[in-house]
Amino acid sequence: MMRSLASAAVLLAATGMTTAAMAQTTAPASASAPLANPPIPEGGFATSDATDPYLWLEEVDGARAMEWVKAHNERSLGILQGDPRYEPLHQQALAIVQSKDRIPAPGFNHDGTITNFWQDADHVRGVWRKTTLDSYRSETPQWETVLDFDALAASEGKNWVYKGASCLPPDERLCLVSLSDGGKDAVVVREFDSVSKTFVENGFSLPESKGGASWIDADTLLISRDFGPGTLTTSNYPMIVKRLTRGQTVDQAETVFTGQPSDVSVSGYALRDADGVIKATLINRAVNFYESETFRLNADGSTTKLELPAKSDINALVQGQLIVSMKQDWTAPSGQTFLTGDVIAWNLDAWLADSKTQAKLVIRPTERQAIEGLTATRNKLVVALFDNVRGGIEVYDPSDWSHSRMDLPRNVTVGVGSASETDDRLFVSVAGYLNPSSLYLADAATGAAAVVKSLPAKFDATGMQVDQFEARSADGTMIPYFVVHKSDIPMDGSNPTLLYGYGGFENSLLPGYSATVGKLWLERGGVYVVANTRGGGEFGPKWHDAALQENRHKAHEDFQAVALDLEARHITSQPKLGIMGGSQGGLFMGAMLTQRPDLINAAVIQVPLFDMLRFNKLLAGASWQGEYGNPDVPEERAWIQAYSPYQNLRAGMNYPEVFIHTSTKDDRVHPGHARKAAARLEELGYPVLFYENTDGGHAAGANLLETARRIALEYTYLTRRLMDQPAQQ
Template sequence: MPLPRWSLFFLPLLFGACKTKPVQEHHADSDPYLYLEEVEGEKALNFARKENQKSFDHFKSLPQFPVIESEVRKIILAKDRVPGVSLKKGELFNFWQDEKHVRGVWRKTSIANYKTADPQWDVILDLDELAKKENENWVWKGAYTLPPKHEKAIVYLSRGGKDATVVREFDLVKKEFVADGFYLKEAKNNISWKDENTVLVGTNFGKDSLTDSGYPRITKVWKRGTPLEQAEIAFEAEQTDMSAYSYTIFNPEGKYVIHTRRIAFYESQDWYEDDSGKEILLPMPDDAEFNGVFKAHFLFILRSDLKGFKKGSLVALPLKNINDGEKAVDSLQLIFAPTDKKFINYVSTSKNYLFIQALDNVLAKFIKVEFKEPNVWTQTPVSLGAAEGMAHITSTEDEHDTYLAQYVDFFTPPSIYIGDAGDSKNQFEKIKQAPERFNAAGLKTERFEAISADGTKIPYFVVGKKDLKMNGKNPTLLYGYGGFEVAMQPTYLSVIGKAWLERGGVYVLANLRGGGEFGPDWHQSVLKENRYKVYQDFIAIAEDLIQKQITSPQHLGIKGGSNGGLLVGATFTLRPELFKAVLCQVPLLDMIRYHKLLAGASWMAEYGSPDDPKMREAILKYSPYQRVKKDTVYPEVFFMTSTKDDRVHPGHARKMVAKMKDQGHNIYYYENIEGGHAGSANLEQSILWTSLEFTYLWDKLGYFKSKVQ
C-alpha cells in the first residue's frame, strides 16, 4: 500500500447481476491455511517453491515466453535509457541499474555533463560491490542528505526489498560509510538530520515502542558519539495510532523541526518545535494534511471544508499566528481552490517559488506560485508538452530556483526539462528525451465514461489500434487501483506498447473512486462501509467495454496490485463470468485478518475494522478469501506476490491459492522469494515478473503473433 503524502453492505442491490449465495461467518481459528502466514516458515516456503515450479514449467514451455522475455529484456536493460535525476546542490543525482549493476549504483554528474550524449558519472556508492563485500542481499531504498552542503547522507538499505531497512551514515566526499556514524539495525525506521551531529530517529526501541501498525511510536533525539539507548525522547504517539515521526525541514529562512502524530491514514496532528525547544501544536483539523513550510507559512491541504475554504484547497497558516490556538484558523490564507475537475496532487518548493502539481480532468499540470507580503499568493499556470499529456515537476531545491520537469503521455517517452522559476516567461530547455520503445504510429487513445450502479460516471482511458474492429474479439487488459487517494494517470507504455499494443491488444486505465483523480470526495465516497462501490465502478467499466464490443468476457483480463490486488480479487469473485484472465499481484485478500498482518492495522481508515460487527458484515460481502466457492467457475487466476513483502503479507496470496486449489480450481502462482512490495528487487527479477505477466495474458486472451509487422 502507498504511505501517506508526507493513503459494502448490501449485496443484492449493489451487484445486481451477480448470482451469489450468502457468505457464512468466517472464523480465523478454523482456517486450515494459517500456516501459510508464517512468512519464512519452512512449510510455507516449500508451498511457494512448489507452486512456482509448476507455473514456470507451464509458462516457460509456451512459445510466446522466449519472444516476450527477449522484448522485455531489451527494453528494461536498454543502454540508451534516460537516467532519472534529482537536483542536489546544483548537481544531478541518479540511482542506476543495468546488466553490470543489477543491484545498482548511486552516482552524480553536472547539469552540463548530463546534457551531453554520453554523460560521465561519478559513482558514489556501488551496491553490487557492497553486497558482495558484506555478503548481504542489499536493495536500495534511498538516501537523505544534509542541507545545505549535502556532504553527509543517511542511506537506507533493505534486505531483499522489504520496507524494513538498515540505516547507515555515509560521507559523500570520502565516498564511504562514516566509521562509528549513525547506524540503525533493521526495522521500519524513520530518521532525519537535525544538524550535522544530531538526528531525530524513530525505530524499534524495544518493548512498547511500536504502534499496533508496526511503525515507530516514539521518536528520540540522538547525538553523535552517544549510545542510542541514551537518546532522549522527543515525541510519543499512542499505541493505537499509525505512527510517530520527527523531522527537520531546511529552507533559506532556517530550519523547522516538526513532530507528527499520525493517528490514522488520513488523520494527523503536527507540532512545531521552536528554537527554545517548545513544541507547539499547529491548530488545524486532524484531517488537514501538512505539506511543508514556505516563507514562514505552514502549508496544509484540506480534506474537509474549513472557515469558508473548500475541501481540497491548499491554505497557508502564518508562523506568527500559531500561538493563537483555535483563532489561528482565522488567519489562514488561500493559495489554491479546487474546481469541479481540477484538484491538487502535491506541492514542492524552490527558494522563492511554490509549485502546485494539479490534476486537471485527470491529466497532470503544474502551477507556479509567488508570495508577496502580507498575504498575496499569485498563481501562474506553466505550460509544458501537449494538452492531453502529463507535465510534472520532478525535482526542486530550496537553496535555489532551478527545477526539473518532465512531460510524458501514453505514446511519448519521458522528456526531461530544466527551468528557472524566476523566469517570467517560464521557458524550458529540454535536456533529455528517451527513445521510443514501440511503434505508436497506428495507435490511438480515447476517453469514455461508464455509469456505475449508483449513477456515478466513472472515466477511463482506452488505448488501442486506430482501426480497432468493434467485434468483441480484441484482447483487452483493464487496469485499476481505486484507493488511498492514488490517481491513475497516463504514462509512457513502453513494455505494454511492445508486448501488448503492437500485437493488437487493448489497454484500459480506470479512474475509479477511491483514487485522487477528483479530490477528497472522490476518495471519501468509497471508504469503509461504502467500499463495495469501487468494485461496482470496475465492473461497470468491464460491462461498458463489452457493451461497446471493444472486447468480450472471453478476451477481457484485469490486473491490479496491492489495494489493486484486492480490487481484482473482489471483482473476479463477485462477477467471474466477466473475465478470462486475472493478474492479482501483492494482494490483500483475507479482509477479516488483514488488520492483524504486518502493516494492515494502518489501513483501517480505508477499509474499516473487521472487529466492528457492522464493518465485519460489510467486509464479508466482498472479501475475496471468504467469498471464493467450490461450485463457482472462475477464470484461471494468476496470483503473484513476494516473500519479502513486509507491507502486504504474502499470506494473503498463499492462502487464497491453497484454498482455491483445494476447491478444485485451476490457478497459477508465482512468489518471488525476494522483491518486497514492489514484487521485484532487481532488474533480472523485473524481467521475469513482466515476462510471466504477458505470457499469461496472451495464453488466456488471444492469438499471439510472434512477429509484429
Template sequence: MTSDQNSPADSDPYLWLEDVTGDAALDWVRAHNAVTEAQLATGERFEQMQSDVREVLDTDARIPYVRRRGEYLYNFWRDGTNIRGLWRRTTLEQYQSDNPEWDVLVDLDALAEAEGENWVWKGTQLLRPHRDRALISLSRGGADAAVVREFDMETRQFLSPDGPDAGFYLPEAKTDIDWIDIDTVYLGTDTGPGSLTDSGYPRLAQRWKRGTPLSSAETLYEGESTDVAISASHDPTPGFERDFVTRSVDFYNSRRFQLTLDDELVLIDTPEDAGISIHHEWLLIRTKSPWTVEDTEYATGTLLAARYEDYLAGARELTVLFEPDDHSSLDHYSWTRDHLILVVLTDVRTTLRILTPADNTWDERPFEGLPELTTIEILDTDPDSGNEYFLNASGYTSPATLLHGVIGESEPTVVKSAPAFFDATDIVTQQFFATSADGTQVPYFVVGTEDSTPGPTLLYGYGGFEVSLTPSYSGSIGRAWLTRGGTYVVANIRGGGEYGPGWHTQVLKSGRHKVHEDFAAVARDLVDRGITTPELLAAQGGSNGGLLMGIMLTKYPELFGAIVCQVPLLDMRRFHLLLAGASWMAEYGDPDNADEWSFISQYSPYQNIDADGSYPPILIATSTRDDRVHPAHARKMAARLEELGKPVLYFENIEGGHGGAADNAQLAYKTALTYEFLWQKFS
C-alpha cells in the first residue's frame, strides 16, 4: 500500500487546481465535464429523469411556503417561467384561497437582465416594525458572498447608493447586517485588511449611519483573527429593545454580550457552548455539555429558562423546560408572542409540546390535532403579530402538508397540500438499528418495496455539525430512484443531532472515526438483512457528507458498488487554509497541530488514496462558485484518482454556490446526472 498521509503541501502536484477561476484549472474542469456529460447526459433514461425532476421543481402545485412579517405573508418563488425567482407577498385571507393573488415586489429575472448580472437570491431583512424598507442580499452565481442593497417597499425600487439620502449598499462580501432604525444598521463586512477573520467572516462589529461613507462606521467590537466571526444585532420589540454583540470564538463556542446605551458590553454569562435565545423577559439556555449551577448539574441537551434581567444581575434561578433521555432530544423550538413550541425527537420521530409561562411556573401540554407518523417542523412564527404558527408535516412517502393555527384560538388546519409526485402504493418506510463498532445502536430508515430480493440501494449520510436527518418527502428521489426499483436509505449516524448535542459532540476531532464506523455498520446491516448486496449498494453525501463519501471510498471500498460525492471536503491537510475551512477546526481539529493531524491523517481521503487499492466507481461533483467548501477538494481528489487509474467521473457546475445549482434547470440536470450514474452501475 502507498499513500500520501504525511506529505507536505508543497509536494502536492495538484495545488494549481486551487486557483478557482484560473485558465488552466477551468480548462481541466471543462475537459472533465465533457467526459462525464458524454457518458451520462445522454439517452432516453437520462432525458426522462431530467424532465421528471424538472417537473417536480417547477410545478405550480408545490406549496408556496411563507413567512409572516407584519400584515403580510412573504414568499420567494421559482418555477419554469421565473427561473431566478419572484419575491412576493399576500394576505392570509388570500393565501388560504385556492388561487391567491400575489403582490410581486422583486422580479429577479427582470432585474438580472436589466443589470446584466447573474443574480441569485440570498435573502432579505425587513425593517421592524413598519417594514417599509428591506435589505436584500443578491449573490452572483450562488456564492455565499453577496451584494447588499436597500429596497423601498412603497416605491418598489432599490435606493441609489449615492447622495444625501443614499440607500445602504455593500459590495460583494460575506456580510452580516441588521437594522437598528431606518437610518442606522449594525454591520460586519470586508472593508480591507484586518476586517475579516481567518475564516473569511467579519472580525469587526460596526454601527453605520445613512449618508456617511463606510469608512466612517463606528467600531463597537473587534474580535481576534482566529475567531470565526463577530456580529451585532438589534431587538426592536416594544418594551424590550436591546442590542447584542456575539463573538463566535469557534464554530461551537460563543461569548454573548448586551450592548448598553453607553456602548458598554455586559457579558451574558452562560456556557460558551450553549445555545441561547432572548424573548421578552425570558432567557432560554440549551446546554451542549453538562453544566453545574449552584450544586445542580444539568445534562447535555437540557433546555432551561430564566428571567433575563434577573440573570444578568447575577440570579441563577433556572427552570427546566426540557430534559433529554436515552431516546428523546429537543430538535428545535420557537416562540409565539405568549407561548413556546418545542419539537422533540424520539428515536427520530417528532412530537410537539406547548409551554406557557405563568406565575412562577410553566404550563405544558401536548400539541393536539397534528397528523401522525410524519415529521413536523415549525416553519414560522411571528411573535410581533401574536400566537400564530405555520407547521410543515411530511414523510418519505407522505407529501408535504402545511398547517396553520393560532394557539388558544384555533386548532391546526391544513391550508396547503403538495401533490404526490410518484406512486407510493407499494412503497413502505421501515426503521432499523445497526450496531456500530463500539456497540452503539444507530437508527436508519429504509424506503422501498418489501421485495425479499436484494436490489439497488442508495444509502445517504451526513454525520456532522449536529444536523439531524428526519423523514421528508422528495419527489425527485421518488421519480428518479424509488419508482424505478431502487431502495433509499437514510442513516442517522453520530455527528448529527438526532439524539441531542451528545450524539454530535462525542465525534468531534479525535472521535471522528465513530461517524465512519456508524455509516459502515449501516451498510453491513443492509446486506445482513438481505436488503441489498455490496455490489448493489451505493453511498451518497455532500459537504461534510462528501467527506464521509471520500472516507468510504478509501477506507471501506469493499462495502459499496458506487459512490456519489458532492461539494466535498477531501484534502483535510489543507481544509483550514481554503475559504471558510478555518471555521470548522472545532469539528475536525487543526492539521497544523501535530497531535491533531495524527488522527486527521488517518482518514483524510486525499492523503489516503491507495495506489494499489481496488475502488468502486465514484462520481465527484462540485461548483466553481462554492465559496464555502473550496472546489479544489473535489478537483484534486478526482485528478489523483484519475492519475492512478481509478474509476472516477467528475462534474463541476460553473454556478451554484454550495448548493451546487443556481436554478431549477441546473438542479434537475445535476440530479439526473447522479441517478444516471447509479443506474448505469446497477442496471
C-alpha cells in the first residue's frame, strides 16, 4: 500500500505504451555536464517558515487560498480553453477515455466468474459488474451489474469514487467496499453482499480514514484506521491494528498491535492458500518507505517477529511455498546468503516452525533484468521478467523450481493479471508503443496462451517507429530511453518532442499503448520519449537504490543526459523540447526547470512535489523520507536543499512558461506544493499557467469528464509551446 506514490502519476501521463521491432543504438557522450544550482544563502527564500511568504497556500480549503485558486483557474482555463485547438483535442480525449471498445480488465472469482470495474459515458463514476468466463471471451459479453456507483452517488448525494473491494474467500459473497469522497486516499469502508447486491444492514461500516481492513472470517476484521488522537504516525497513516468483531463499534475493537509514531504505517492481513484457508495472520510494520517488519499474530493474541530482511516483500503462497523477493543482500538464519533482486522460497509450515529452515533460490536476475510482476495460480508461480526493458513470462514449478517461457510475443511489454485459484489459468496483457494492447488467457500448466481481447487501434500508427537509444549520464552510466515517432521526421532539431520521466520509488516506465499520446501528439507530428532513469525499477532494486537520498542528483543528471542526447542526435532542440511528469515526476520536472532551463521550452508539472524542505510536514510526506532523506537532519537537508525546486527558483533565468496542475482533494501530495511553485514563479516575473481541479485526488480526476479535460488542457499547452514555436536555426 505504501509504495503508491508512483501509481497515479503513471496513470496521469497515460504513458503506458512496446513494440516488437525496436531499434537499439548506443549514444554519444552527453554534450555537457549538468549545471549545479548556486548555494542558497542562510536565511534564503523559504529556507524557514519565516522566509516563506506563501505558507498560507498550504491551507487546503482556506478562503484566501481558494480565492487564489479560483482566480488562477479562471485565467488558465480562459487561455487554454480559449485556444481554438482545445475543443478538438478535448473531444478526441473524451472519445478515447469514454470509449466502450476498451478491454474490460478481468478478475477471476473463486467460482470461475469474471468481475470488472467499468467506466464510460453512461457510467462516469463506474460500475462493478460480473459475467461468466465464456461470456467474457465472446465479442459481446453479457454483464450483470453488481453495484452502480453513479446511481449510489446520486441516491446518497455524495461524490463517490470507487477505491476497490475486498471479498471474503472462498465464496466471496461478503465484500468490503472502499468509497472515496472526491478521489481522496481516505475512504469509508462498507460491507456489501454481492449476491443480494445490497449493503449489509447493520454490517461492518468504517468511517473515513486512510488505512486498511482485511477479512479474518465472516464475523471478524483486522482494521488499521484513524482511531483518534495519538493513533496515527507522523506520516498520517495508521499506527494501530485492531480486531473488530461483528456487532462491535470501532471504539470497542481490540488492539492487537501498536507501532511507533515514527513508522510509516501498520496493517494486518491473512495469508491464505488457494482454497482460502488462513495459513498465518500477519502484521506489517512499515518502519520507513522501504524497510519493514512482519509479525505473526498468534492465537493467544501475542505476536512473533518473522526472520526476514528489512527490505523484502512477501509476494505469494503457492503449493505451501512462501515466495519472498529480496531488496537487499541478506544472510538468512540458515546461513545462506542471498543478493538484492533474488526471489526465494520456503516451505511455509517448516519455516514458521524453525526460522533456520533452508530456503530455495528461485530467481537471480542479471544486471539488466528486472522482475516487474509476480503472481501465483493454484499450482504455479508466474513471473514477468524484463530484459533491457523488454518483457517475457516465465512459469516456475514449485515441486522442483524448474521453469519455462510462456508462448507469447517477444520484445514487448507483458503484464501478469488476475490468476485463478482453482486451476492454473491467468490473464496476461501484451502491448507495444504502436501496437494496441491485447489480453491473453494463458494456462501456466501448459504454457499455452491465446488472445481473448484485442484493443482496436486508437490512432493511425502508419509510418511510425520506435527506437531504443542510450544516453551517457554525468558519471558514465548508460541510460536507456525510447523514442516514438514518424519514420520520415527530419533529423534537423525541428521536431516537437515530449520527454516523460519519473525517476523514483522503484517505479518502472515500461513501454505500452497510450491512445491519448498517440492521437493527441504522435498523429499530429509530435515525438514521444520515455526516459528509463535511475530511481526507477527497470533494472531491479539496485537501479533504484543508485539514486536514493544523497544520490538523488544522479536521476536528475540521467534525465538531463537524455535531453542532451536528443539534441545531439538532432531529433529536437530547445525551442521544440517539452517535459512532463507527475507526483515524484513533478519534482523531476522542477529539478530540470531549475537546473537546465536552457534545454527546454515547456514543462507539464502534474500534482508535484516542489517544496522539499517541507515535504515531510505535509500530508503523507513523512512516509517518503526513505526515498529523499529527512530535511530536518542538517546533513540530509543539505543535499535536499541543493535540488529542491521551490527554493531554487531564481530571477534572471530563461524559464519557459510552465503548466502546473493539481487537485484540491489530493490527500497524498499536498496541493500546496503546486500552488507555491506557481506563486513563486509569478513573484519572480515568469509566466505560468496553473490549474487546480477541486476533485480528483492524486489522480487529478474524479471521473472521466475531468480526466478528458485535464488531458486536453495539457496537449493544448504543449501545442502552443512546441508546435507553434520556430525551430532552432
